[in-house]
Amino acid sequence: xxxxxxxxxxxxxxxxxxxxxxxxxxxxxxxxxxxxxxxxxxxxxxxxxxxxxxxxxxxxxxxxxxxxxxxxxxxxxxxxxxxxxxxxxxxxxxxxxxxxxxxxxxxxxxxxxxxxxxxxxxxxxxxxxxxxxxxxxxxxxxxxxxxxxxxxxxxxxxxxxxxxxxxxxxxxxxxxxxxxxxxxxxxxxxxxxxxxxxxxxxxxxxxxxxxxxxxxxxxxxxxxxxxxxxxxxxxxxxxxxxxx
Amino acid sequence: xxxxxxxxxxxxxxxxxxxxxxxxxxxxxxxxxxxxxxxxxxxxxxxxxxxxxxxxxxxxxxxxxxxxxxxxxxxxxxxxxxxxxxxxxxxxxxxxxxxxxxxxxxxxxxxxxxxxxxxxxxxxxxxxxxxxxxxxxxxxxxxxxxxxxxxxxxxxxxxxxxxxxxxxxxxxxxxxxxxxxxxxxxxxxxxxxxxxxxxxxxxxxxxxxxxxxxxxxxxxxxxxxxxxxxxxxxxxxxxxxxxxxxxxxxxxxxxxxxxxxxxxxxxxxxxxxxxxxxxxxxxxxxxxxxxxxxxxxxxxxxxxxxxxxxxxxxxxxxxxxxxxxxxxxxxxxxxxxxxxxxxxxxxxxxxxxxxxxxxxxxxxxxxxxxxxxxxxxxxxxxxxxxxxxxxxxxxxxxxxxxxxxxxxxxxxxxxxxxxxxxxxxxxxxxxxxxxxxxxxxxxxxxxxxxxxxxxxxxxxxxxxxxxxxxxxxxxxxxxxxxxxxxxxxxxxxxxxxxxxxxxxxxxxxxxxxxxxxxxxxxxxxxxxxxxxx
Numbered sequence: 001x002x003x004x005x006x007x008x009x010x011x012x013x014x015x016x017x018x019x020x021x022x023x024x025x026x027x028x029x030x031x032x033x034x035x036x037x038x039x040x041x042x043x044x045x046x047x048x049x050x051x052x053x054x055x056x057x058x059x060x061x062x063x064x065x066x067x068x069x070x071x072x073x074x075x076x077x078x079x080x081x082x083x084x085x086x087x088x089x090x091x092x093x094x095x096x097x098x099x100x101x102x103x104x105x106x107x108x109x110x111x112x113x114x115x116x117x118x119x120x121x122x123x124x125x126x127x128x129x130x131x132x133x134x135x136x137x138x139x140x141x142x143x144x145x146x147x148x149x150x151x152x153x154x155x156x157x158x159x160x161x162x163x164x165x166x167x168x169x170x171x172x173x174x175x176x177x178x179x180x181x182x183x184x185x186x187x188x189x190x191x192x193x194x195x196x197x198x199x200x201x202x203x204x205x206x207x208x209x210x211x212x213x214x215x216x217x218x219x220x221x222x223x224x225x226x227x228x229x230x231x232x233x234x235x236x237x238x239x240x241x242x243x244x
Numbered sequence: 245x246x247x248x249x250x251x252x253x254x255x256x257x258x259x260x261x262x263x264x265x266x267x268x269x270x271x272x273x274x275x276x277x278x279x280x281x282x283x284x285x286x287x288x289x290x291x292x293x294x295x296x297x298x299x300x301x302x303x304x305x306x307x308x309x310x311x312x313x314x315x316x317x318x319x320x321x322x323x324x325x326x327x328x329x330x331x332x333x334x335x336x337x338x339x340x341x342x343x344x345x346x347x348x349x350x351x352x353x354x355x356x357x358x359x360x361x362x363x364x365x366x367x368x369x370x371x372x373x374x375x376x377x378x379x380x381x382x383x384x385x386x387x388x389x390x391x392x393x394x395x396x397x398x399x400x401x402x403x404x405x406x407x408x409x410x411x412x413x414x415x416x417x418x419x420x421x422x423x424x425x426x427x428x429x430x431x432x433x434x435x436x437x438x439x440x441x442x443x444x445x446x447x448x449x450x451x452x453x454x455x456x457x458x459x460x461x462x463x464x465x466x467x468x469x470x471x472x473x474x475x476x477x478x479x480x481x482x483x484x485x486x487x488x489x490x491x492x493x494x495x496x497x498x499x500x501x502x503x504x505x506x507x508x509x510x511x512x513x514x515x516x517x518x519x520x521x522x523x524x525x526x527x528x529x530x531x532x533x534x535x536x537x538x539x540x541x542x543x544x545x546x547x548x549x550x551x552x553x554x555x556x557x558x559x560x561x562x563x564x565x566x567x568x569x570x571x572x573x574x575x576x577x578x579x580x581x582x583x584x585x586x587x588x589x590x591x592x593x594x595x596x597x598x599x600x601x602x603x604x605x606x607x608x609x610x611x612x613x614x615x616x617x618x619x620x621x622x623x624x625x626x627x628x629x630x631x632x633x634x635x636x637x638x639x640x641x642x643x644x645x646x647x648x649x650x651x652x653x654x655x656x657x658x659x660x661x662x663x664x665x666x667x668x669x670x671x672x673x674x675x676x677x678x679x680x681x682x683x684x685x686x687x688x689x690x691x692x693x694x695x696x697x698x699x700x701x702x703x704x705x706x707x708x709x710x711x712x713x714x715x716x717x718x719x720x721x722x723x724x725x726x727x728x729x730x731x732x733x734x735x736x737x738x739x740x741x742x743x744x745x746x747x748x749x750x751x752x753x754x755x756x757x758x759x760x761x762x763x764x765x766x767x768x769x770x771x772x773x774x775x776x777x
Contacts, residue, residue: 054556056776070776071712078559088552092496100482104489105559 005030005152005184006051011060013046013208020046022208023060028152028184028201035199035216036188037230043208044188045085048156051186052082064152078106081150083141085157085188091130095123095140099147106148114147138162155187159194167194196226206234248339252347260314267307271362302663304363308356312388315352316395323395324403326462328455330396335456344456345448349392353385353441360384379433383420386437387413389444397451400463486560487568494572549646551775562772563713566640570764573636581629619740634760641766646774690753700762704769713768722765729759 006028013021021043028034036044049055050062053069053076062069069076089098095118103109118125121139123132132140138158145153159167189195195202196216203213211233212219216226223229257264313319321329334344360381367373394409423433483489550556558565592598609617642654672678682689705723708714714722734755738748 052553052557053776054553073775074559074561076559077557080557082553082557084553084557086553088554090493090497090554101489101493104483105486 007063009061019208031182032200033185035195035202038205042205079151081145081153083145083155089129096125102144109148117143153185192226316392327460328396328398341453352388356384356388357381382437386440393444393448398460400461490568491571494568556775563768566767577633641770644770704765730755
């Protein structure tokens with residue numbers, strides 16, 4: 001078995017009376033594209049925030065690259081590329097300033113790759129982030145998440161704001177490229193079709209509990225499709241709606 | 245709740261329920277105090293206001309501004325943005341624009357008018373102060389209606405909203421002040437103010453109508469070309485370190501606020517020495533006003549009090565993130581003081597008042613000698629500069645906790661303290677026996693404060709060490725720097741106040757209290773508590 005990039009053990013998290021995560025254990029092998037699926041409010045973002053160290057484990061443990069992300073944020077975050085679901089890039093920055101600012105944090109920043117991504121995403125240096133469309137903003141976020149060639153790429157609902165063509169062409173290509181280089185991708189989504197296209201391994205989460213975690217091929221072997229597996233393990237009431 | 249009017253009213257009531265309860269509670273407490281302790285035998289002075297008047301006026305004024313912000317949706321909107329701050333979600337409601345404008349305006353104007361009537365009636369009974377009822381209530385309503393109209397208007401440039409709104413409201417204010425000065429009859433004031441309500445309503449309808457149709461003028465094209473050219477020339481510069489990049493981020497985000505505030509205050513009129521004093525206290529005062537921006541909540545993200553994920557996921561420690569803020573505050577302070585120190589001599593020279601200042605300086609020189617005079621000037625200047633920086637960063641440990649209850653509780657406590665300060669100071673000033681007791685107990689009071697400060701600092705240092713937010717070496721180096729600063733200040737104080745009337749122990753206690761320690765040290769803890777929830 002390959003070395004784990006992320007190791008979450010018996011993680012429980014409560015917000016007031018709501019249990020967001022209930023004894024969750026996950027292990028992400030290096031070099032895999034890992035899909036985290038679940039209905040809205042299932043606990044996907046809470047799990048990702050623990051992995052990033054933005055939430056402190058109340059019980060259980062979280063290790064990323066063998067490190068505690070709360071105790072050693074620099075050691076962990078410098079090896080992660082993250083695209084937030086909220087996409088809260090500073091609106092006052094121009095695209096060139098965003099690139100210039102972000103590259104200072106990552107010694108492995110690849111200027112040529114950043115430029116290639118900027119051209120591919122058709123981002124103008126002089127445009128302010130606040131003037132970008134939602135899709136362009138997601139592309140800018142993706143650029144700064146990718147350009148330092150992170151060991152672990154975390155994409156939290158990356159599809160929000162991207163139209164189907166952009167989703168298929170850009171996201172798919174990026175995820176395959178990253179995985180092909182032996183890097184690990186963790187992406188959460190409520191779009192099963194999208195997960196089915198790119199993931200090697202799928203974890204289903206429902207009401208804070210992991211209900212299924214297996215390689216995609218194994219899931220397909222036991223169920224006709226990921227959608228069927230989702231209905232079987234999570235229930236039709238929580239089935240994510242298909243996005244047009 | 246079938247009618248839109250009721251639903252809109254319910255939303256205001258539901259969102260501001262606690263503020264309304266607090267206001268009602270305050271008025272009840274005030275009424276009880278009046279009945280039990282004050283009554284008609286205790287006169288209250290309004291011009292200038294005495295301590296008791298401040299107890300009444302400060303919260304009522306704060307309530308008025310709160311209502312102004314609440315009913316214009318200013319608490320949730322981005323005031324600097326070009327689009328209307330009227331909540332966009334309400335544009336999809338199946339009601340006419342007139343209703344979207346009319347009901348909030350009606351509720352708001354009614355609320356502020358009632359606030360004035362309650363204030364005026366409380367002043368009449370039992371103190372017997374005759375205040376006009378109609379026109380101030382109308383002025384408050386007009387002020388609110390125009391605020392709503394100008395806030396809800398879409399603008400062509402970012403920040404234009406403030407540039408348009410502030411002078412317009414200031415003009416209204418000036419008209420009212422002139423009317424008071426010239427004792428204009430109430431009927432004339434009503435005749436001037438009453439037509440403004442429909443005018444503001446029509447303006448607001450037009451503004452919300454345009455916003456509802458998505459019409460936002462864009463005049464930024466005028467500035468686009470120079471910005472594009474600038475980008476071409478600067479694109480290849482890189483930051484030498486993450487710390488420098490983060491300091492640049494903080495400077496761009498918050499560093500220029502103090503300069504902007506100073507610029508706004510540059511025309512404050514006064515006489516020669518008053519203007520000098522005002523110029524000197526302006527930076528620390530404006531720094532206190534600007535401080536909230538350094539740790540202000542971020543309305544663009546889901547958890548507006550939390551650290552935005554973009555910042556929280558920077559590969560920097562919480563201490564490094566704080567260091568960037570502290571550095572930004574230093575640059576901001578130095579830039580503000582550079583502006584003051586350049587502008588002040590020029591202003592004195594151009595106004596022909598330079599000889600007055602040099603004459604006063606010469607007299608001080610003759611009285612206490614050159615070294616002391618120079619020390620006094622340098623100490624005052626250094627004190628003001630340090631105070632400016634301190635004002636900018638001293639509330640970081642509150643704002644960065646990310647907990648709404650701490651931030652709001654702190655504001656409430658500060659307001660309460662400010663409200664009570666007036667009567668307490670007045671009581672001390674009017675009671676020589678209290679002054680004697682306080683003077684005799686001064687060393688004990690200072691020692692108590694020092695004990696409190698040092699206990700807090702020790703607890704914070706322990707937490708910083710245990711949480712590994714700061715290394716042992718950094719904690720020891722910080723403590724050593726603080727001790728050196730205290731010793732230096734103590735030395736200067738001893739040299740300057742060489743008098744048997746002030747004990748050296750008191751000077752030592754003052755030096756310990758004067759050099760910032762606990763609150764600034766607590767900032768990394770607050771940020772880490774917020775960043776890793």
